[in-house]
Amino acid sequence: EPEVTQTPSHQVTQMGQEVILRCVPISNHLYFYWYRQILGQKVEFLVSFYNNEISEKSEIFDDQFSVERPDGSNFTLKIRSTKLEDSAMYFCASSRRGPAGNTIYFGEGSWLTVV
Amino acid sequence: AQTVTQSQPEMSVQEAETVTLSCTYDTSESDYYLFWYKQPPSRQMILVIRQEAYKQQNATENRFSVNFQKAAKSFSLKISDSQLGDAAMYFCAYRSLTSGTYKYIFGTGTRLKVLA
Numbered sequence: 001e002p003e004v005t006q007t008p009s010h011q012v013t014q015m016g017q018e019v020i021l022r023c024v025p026i027s028n029h030l031y032f033y034w035y036r037q038i039l040g041q042k043v044e045f046l047v048s049f050y051n052n053e054i055s056e057k058s059e060i061f062d063d064q065f066s067v068e069r070p071d072g073s074n075f076t077l078k079i080r081s082t083k084l085e086d087s088a089m090y091f092c093a094s095s096r097r098g099p100a101g102n103t104i105y106f107g108e109g110s111w112l113t114v115v
Numbered sequence: 116a117q118t119v120t121q122s123q124p125e126m127s128v129q130e131a132e133t134v135t136l137s138c139t140y141d142t143s144e145s146d147y148y149l150f151w152y153k154q155p156p157s158r159q160m161i162l163v164i165r166q167e168a169y170k171q172q173n174a175t176e177n178r179f180s181v182n183f184q185k186a187a188k189s190f191s192l193k194i195s196d197s198q199l200g201d202a203a204m205y206f207c208a209y210r211s212l213t214s215g216t217y218k219y220i221f222g223t224g225t226r227l228k229v230l231a
Contacts, residue, residue, distance in 0.1 A: 033217065042224065043160070043206060048217035056217045089158060103150070104219070106160035 002026045004107035006092050012113045013082055021077045021110045023092030032075045033093040033104060034067065036060070043091065049075065082114045117142045119209050121222035128197045129230050135182075136192045136225045138207030146212040149183065149190045150219070155203040163205070166190065168212075194227075202229045 005024045013019050025032050034046040047057040049067050064086075066078045075094075079086055089111050095104040118141045128134035140149070151163040166174045166183050173181050178198075182191045194201055207222040 031217065035219075043208075043219075043221040045218035045220075058218065091160060093160075103148075103162055103165055105162070106152075108157065108159040111158075 004092055004094055004105055006090075006107040006110045008110055009108065010111040010113070012115060015084060015114055016081050019079045019082055019086075019112060021079075021090050021092070021112070023075045023077070023107055024073050025075055025092070025094030026096075026105060027073075029094035029096050029105075031055075031095045031097065031102075031104075032067075032069070033095075034077045035091040035093060035106075036088040037091065037109075038085075038088045046077075046090075079112075082112075084114050087112060087114045117144070117147075117209055117211065117220050119207050119220050119222040121207055121225050123225045124223070125226045125228070127228045127230055128194070128201075130199060131196055133193060133195045134197055134227065136194075136205050136207075136227065138190045138192070138222055140188050140190065140207070140209050142188070142209065142211070144211055144213045148210045148212065149181075150208040150210070151179070151181070151190075151192045152206045152208060152221075153201075153203045154206060154224070155200075160206070164192065197229050199229050199231060202227055 007022045032049045037043045047061045048055045064080050089109040091109045092107045093104040095102045120139045147168045149166045153161045153163050164176045178195045180193045204224045206224045208219045210219045
């Protein structure tokens, strides 16, 4: 069964450093998402991406964050200058279609620890 | 704004028995989807079951079924014949179909322990 893959599975970074989390969505999917889950808390929406542009973002997704689809297969989340509170599990997800009538499929997550 | 509430932080069930996880939500919309996702220790989010709000019939997937009460805004998950592999964190989630939003709204989760 096709699945969303994410790398790295775990990354430790110094505060203030840039981090790029990578995702390979399911191949025939057109909509891509990032969610995050701070340890012990609920999963929170960050951003959705379609047709090479952001379609929706949450208040969490500030200027420190950016997303990109650099080629036909990868979807990346960049955090420019990491803060301690960015420590979380970051989930990439994809769906074949948009808001109406489709389920999104999550990857296994990238655990980011900022020290 | 929509909210999702899971009032049971933790539940336990004996292997082979049945357990019900509760979820309530608040919305003024009439068209939406509800989901249950499972998050095992591997931390991947796995879809368990999905319910369309316009369908009166409760969704079922093998040992998993829901009790969807639209008027009460309740969406509970029943796991029958519980297995050790069912042990995980379970998240209830809501997605609007009317506002054009892409985002899912998740509850805080219920940790399910399965006792041998």
